Amino acid sequence: MKPATEARADRLGERLLALDPAAGTFRDAHVRDLPAYLRAGDLLVVNDAAALPASLRGTVADGGARVELRLAGAPADADGDMFPAVLFGAGDWRARTEDRPAPPALAPGAEIDLGDGLRAAVVSVSPRTPRLVHVRLSPGGDPLWPALYGRGRPVQYAYLRRPLELFDVQTGYASRPWAAEMPSAGRPLAWSLLLDLLRRGVRIAALTHAASLSSIGDSSLDALLPLPERYEIPEATVRAIASARRVVAVGTTVVRALEGSVARNGRLVSGRGETDLVVAGGFRPAVVDGLLTGMHEPGTSHWKLMEAFAPRGLLQDSWAHAERAGYLAHELGDSCLVLAP
């Protein structure tokens, strides 16, 4: 499937592939048709994490090697200046991640100069790969944020035509900057559509999930995806779920947060948590009834997650149809709804 290479002006006119896993059927629709698939009492749960300016170019203090540091999610500590991150060699998003040169192996204590006074100190290195690190950014505290927003750019990939601006990668309800990449399932949800749904009695609740990087370009590392991710579920969302007719997750991150909370606690619990839950075929969701997500290529972790909501044959057939019908993939691409009536 071809990737969407730029944002389209009419989000509601983007395509929506609607799968009915109970009947084993699928139908072509558009995002604007979403209200036809939802009814009063249904609940959409969205990920309100804003996208961080997570891509930072820098120079290793010792030796001067050029690297790119991609923050992989929300700050990992209470101080708010230690982040999970992935190192890339020289270059930028214009090269495919798998074609990028490897970064130098950095030991704890190594420093990266990110420009304009912003620095990253390597705190720890993953035993699984030297590219996966925790870094402490300095300056910390209030001055971190102007420095980070001044130097960081949105993470993006080689199939896009032009550099993304930070405002290109925010959903219409983004709040805390916890996500390494935009929680893109909610990107097409214009407020005209959301307000229409609210008027029809569909409810909308949020959680915050620190969506990590979708691709690292190193097969051994990509096999580790999704990385453990932090989330926070508000009490109001737990209450809304308890009284919902059907719970429709907007994005795979919402599935991971909700089902991860149940897997860890035995029931859905409000508050903060971290999940390393892998949802795939055979997993029986305890909370989520359906999923609004992007067009995910067979074999990826996102595709495997969809197998918890629809039979593999239906996913394969609908994917083949969508590819022939010119649907577009990736974060600026078309959408897929998996929901039984």
Add this chain to the structure above:
Amino acid sequence: MQIAGQNVLITGAGRGLGAALAEELARRGARVVLVARTPAPLEEVAGRIRRAGGEAHVFPADVGSKRAIHPIAGAAAALVGDIDILVHCASTLGPTPLPPLLDLDCEALEETLAVNLVGPFRLTKALAGSMVLRGSGLVVAISSDAAVEAYPRWGAYGVSKAGLDHLMRIFAAELEGTGVRFLAIDPGEMDTRMHAEAMPDADRTTLARPADVARRIADIIARAEARPNGARLKAGAEAETAAAGAPAAAAEVAP
């Protein structure tokens, strides 16, 4: 809206009414994020708030710059959490001495609108969606009587503030029933640097102190649910007198 424990983002917080309002809201228990272009005055205001036992954070940025908006919104939420109250206080007069419209450079009008109208629009757009999902939130725009009265030579400023008032009204109409509220507040004439730039010959003894006006605005915020959504209110000294009799409905101004 109860002020204690709320997360407040306030622009134009480096001096004048914005600084006074930040201090007043922090004194009442809000966590405040202060935004203005120049870091030093922001740090001074934040320092005063912290020394008084309050919580304040600073994010230097220009509200008139398109690329500054999501950094402001994101940093504020990172520093204190989801924003409950947004106060648009940043404002520019445009060129001084104030020129008549026939002498006003078109670019100067555009710059004034960028700070006083388009910036607040962008920042509201970046924050109000999250407020709708949470079912509550308040956006306050600091207005002026120049939004209503056609004062000669106040063209750029007056047009921008009239637009800002209407922006709040239309946001209120579109988001009616969601729990997110919008108010425009006319603070009246105050003894600020902006006032001195606009009217250097004014008798300062007749002007209100920003701290007093900030207290009245905080009172309005604390009872925002009692006001019609989208209303334009007065917070000047005369409003306090008028409000003494009928607190909920007083001081509303028909535009």
